[in-house]
Amino acid sequence: MDYILEVSNLTKRYGGLIANSGISFGVKEHEILSVIGPNGAGKSTLFKQIASFVTPTEGEVRFRGERISGLSPHKVARLGVVRTFQETTIFKTMSVRDNIIIAHQLRARTGLAGFFFGTRTAREDEAAFARSADEIIDFLGLGHQRHEIASNLPHGHLRALGIAIGLATNPAVLLLDEPFAGMNHDETRRAVEIVRAVRARGVTILLVEHDMPAVMNISDRIVVLNFGQKIAEGTPKEIQENQNVIDAYLGVEDESIGM
Amino acid sequence: MTNATKLLLAAACVLFLLVGVPALIAATGRNDLYYTLTSVALLSIISGGVWLTFYIGRINIGQGAFALLGGYVSAVLVTAYGISFWLTLPVAGLVCALASVLIGLPILRLRGVYFAMVTLTLTEVMRLLALAVPITNGAKGIVSIPLPGGVSLFGLTLIPDFATLENPRLAFYLASVVLMVLCFGALYRLVHSRIGHICLSLQQNEELASSIGVNIASIRVLAYAISSFLGGLGGAMFAAISQSIYPSSFTVADSVNFMLNCFLGGLHYVLGPILGTFALYFGWDLLFQTGVYQLLIFSSALIVLMLVLPNGLLSLRLPRKKGA
Numbered sequence: 001m002d003y004i005l006e007v008s009n010l011t012k013r014y015g016g017l018i019a020n021s022g023i024s025f026g027v028k029e030h031e032i033l034s035v036i037g038p039n040g041a042g043k044s045t046l047f048k049q050i051a052s053f054v055t056p057t058e059g060e061v062r063f064r065g066e067r068i069s070g071l072s073p074h075k076v077a078r079l080g081v082v083r084t085f086q087e088t089t090i091f092k093t094m095s096v097r098d099n100i101i102i103a104h105q106l107r108a109r110t111g112l113a114g115f116f117f118g119t120r121t122a123r124e125d126e127a128a129f130a131r132s133a134d135e136i137i138d139f140l141g142l143g144h145q146r147h148e149i150a151s152n153l154p155h156g157h158l159r160a161l162g163i164a165i166g167l168a169t170n171p172a173v174l175l176l177d178e179p180f181a182g183m184n185h186d187e188t189r190r191a192v193e194i195v196r197a198v199r200a201r202g203v204t205i206l207l208v209e210h211d212m213p214a215v216m217n218i219s220d221r222i223v224v225l226n227f228g229q230k231i232a233e234g235t236p237k238e239i240q241e242n243q244n245v246i247d248a249y250l251g252v253e254d255e256s257i258g259m
Numbered sequence: 260m261t262n263a264t265k266l267l268l269a270a271a272c273v274l275f276l277l278v279g280v281p282a283l284i285a286a287t288g289r290n291d292l293y294y295t296l297t298s299v300a301l302l303s304i305i306s307g308g309v310w311l312t313f314y315i316g317r318i319n320i321g322q323g324a325f326a327l328l329g330g331y332v333s334a335v336l337v338t339a340y341g342i343s344f345w346l347t348l349p350v351a352g353l354v355c356a357l358a359s360v361l362i363g364l365p366i367l368r369l370r371g372v373y374f375a376m377v378t379l380t381l382t383e384v385m386r387l388l389a390l391a392v393p394i395t396n397g398a399k400g401i402v403s404i405p406l407p408g409g410v411s412l413f414g415l416t417l418i419p420d421f422a423t424l425e426n427p428r429l430a431f432y433l434a435s436v437v438l439m440v441l442c443f444g445a446l447y448r449l450v451h452s453r454i455g456h457i458c459l460s461l462q463q464n465e466e467l468a469s470s471i472g473v474n475i476a477s478i479r480v481l482a483y484a485i486s487s488f489l490g491g492l493g494g495a496m497f498a499a500i501s502q503s504i505y506p507s508s509f510t511v512a513d514s515v516n517f518m519l520n521c522f523l524g525g526l527h528y529v530l531g532p533i534l535g536t537f538a539l540y541f542g543w544d545l546l547f548q549t550g551v552y553q554l555l556i557f558s559s560a561l562i563v564l565m566l567v568l569p570n571g572l573l574s575l576r577l578p579r580k581k582g583a
Contacts, residue, residue, distance in 0.1 A: 051470065053466070053470075072469070072474075072476075073466075073469040073470055074469045074470075074472045074473055074474050074475070077469070077470055077471060077472040078472050082470060082471070082472075083470050084470075085466070085467065085470075089464055089466065089467045090464075090467070091459070091460050091463045091464060091467065092463055092464075093459075093463065094456075094459065094460075094463075098456065101456075102453075102456045102457065102459075102460050102471070103471040105457065105471050105472045105473050106471065106472035108453075112454050112457075112481070115452045115453040115454055116448060116449060116452055116454060118452065122452075122453070125453075126453065165467070165471060168471070169471050169472055
């Protein structure tokens with residue numbers, strides 16, 4: 001089986017602290033793979049390494065067979081591996097539409113000088129970006145907020161905008177960092193639908209999440225981390241029945257103190 | 260406002276500066292105003308550079324270093340090598356841009372107050388360099404720089420020799436205004452094109468910018484290089500006008516003023532530095548009558564202005580009509 005994204009023996013040490021230790025797994029094209037684990041399990045560190053915001057101490061990440069670890073984030077994004085952020089990270093003072101238009105940067109066919117002098121290609125690019133942004137806005141149901149300043153959006157729509165910014169880069173693999181965090185039931189259901197729809201556009205999705213019902217509902221496969229190590233990998237059903245996972249989440253009975 | 264009205268308004272302003280102001284000065288006989296207005300034009304070019312670094316989210320208190328460098332480059336080339344001033348003008352800008360790339364590559368990784376602190380030392384470093392390097396003639400500076408010569412193309416005189424002119428002050432004023440219009444025209448275009456949006460994305464969140472594929476390191480350096488280019492141009496013009504340059508021609512206080520000009524005019528508006536420089540320069544001069552209290556009143560007024568108008572003088576506008 002060929003993987004679009006392959007993580008092999010990924011290890012990250014911060015001084016004496018081991019955030020990730022020998023993690024290996026692969027992501028198949030067009031699947032939704034979730035990474036779960038208790039707080040401090042090393043999920044975010046893993047994510048940062050995949051998007052190349054952090055360089056691994058050992059091991060590597062390969063995208064379509066090519067090593068991407070150690071490249072700068074904008075180069076990794078250019079190859080097609082794009083992350084969204086845990087916090088509501090957006091361009092706050094820009095409108096929703098401008099946020100998405102600027103995120104088309106990777107599709108620009110002309111350099112900065114071209115945009116300065118307003119060459120024909122640059123003008124065509126601008127028009128294409130605006131059209132594509134409008135399409136993404138409609139796709140994610142942000143139509144009413146099109147011209148709203150991004151910092152004024154309600155929480156659920158901010159997440160959608162984060163995904164929209166990711167989509168605008170035309171990614172092959174989209175890394176979603178806790179896309180359902182802090183959402184109520186309805187918002188989560190809507191967000192799950194959005195993620196499914198994004199996958200239907202041909203995007204492979206890797207997500208980190210705490211919301212177990214949503215993860216079990218949406219994922220094709222799940223990777224479980226605990227204390228920086230991978231302890232399980234499989235379908236949602238296999239993970240629910242896995243003893244290691246149950247121990248990690250519920251805690252192991254400690255016989256020595258009689259609990 | 261449509262683009263056509265904006266363009267018309269800009270053209271009217273330029274026409275006023277080039278024809279109206281000299282006519283008014285001739286009518287009132289206030290020839291001394293030429294020097295003041297020329298200074299404002301040049302200082303606003305230098306401040307315009309600082310403004311651009313603000314636009315990518317960096318507080319730049321080191322612009323005096325590049326103004327000084329630009330002044331010396333031009334002065335040395337004119338006096339020691341006899342090169343035409345008009346040729347040394349772009350060269351001064353380019354040397355500054357090059358220097359800023361070398362300095363910027365390491366220091367632009369710093370953010371917030373850390374970047375500001377490093378730039379604060381740059382002006383002092385440049386002053387000490389000017390004192391130490393043999394070619395700059397130490398504390399005595401470079402004096403008696405000849406006035407800019409003429410430029411002619413195919414026998415057609417484009418710029419007359421300033422030394423032969425009846426009123427070189429007017430010539431310097433016109434040259435400075437033209438330079439200011441060119442620089443701010445380019446800056447306006449830059450900011451209102453996609454490049455401006457990219458700069459803004461850097462200002463708001465560098466991580467997100469890099470995750471959408473913006474090469475943040477090179478954009479930062481580019482913006483800083485343009486900023487320093489403008490600093491160099493302004494410095495070179497100043498050296499030509501005063502026909503001299505000293506290590507103390509641009510000091511840390513000047514660097515701080517360049518930053519204040521931007522604050523005062525408004526960081527969201529390209530033309531902010533022009534208005535800010537004008538207000539600061541004339542505000543200071545008007546308070547001259549108050550003697551020892553000049554600085555006290557001046558700085559109090561600045562503090563009040565920043566509290567009342569945190570987005571600068573240009574944020575003071577009539578309420579917009581609905582649907583405009």
